[in-house]
Amino acid sequence: MAVSGALHCVINNGGCWKHTQMGGTYSACRDDHSKGCKCPPGFKGDGLKNCEGIFF
Numbered sequence: 001m002a003v004s005g006a007l008h009c010v011i012n013n014g015g016c017w018k019h020t021q022m023g024g025t026y027s028a029c030r031d032d033h034s035k036g037c038k039c040p041p042g043f044k045g046d047g048l049k050n051c052e053g054i055f056f
Contacts, residue, residue, distance in 0.1 A: 007031060008029070008031065009027065009029035009030070009031050013027055013029050014029035014037065015029075015037070015048070016028040016029035016036075016037035016047055016048060017037065017039070017045065017046075017047055017048060017049060017050060017051045019051070026040050026043065026051070027040065028040060028043075028045075028047035028048070028051050036048070039051035042054055
């Protein structure tokens with residue numbers, strides 16, 4: 001279930017994708033993105049269950 005409102009990423013990562021690797025944490029949750037989840041820069045996917053790194 002996705003959470004909405006200010007600071008929604010604090011609660012269960014807003015229901016969005018999250019991954020920790022090599023000391024870094026990547027999240028598709030954006031407090032400034034009102035329409036659900038969005039993969040972070042350098043990643044592609046639906047933002048809910050999947051974000052994959054884009055390699056050039």
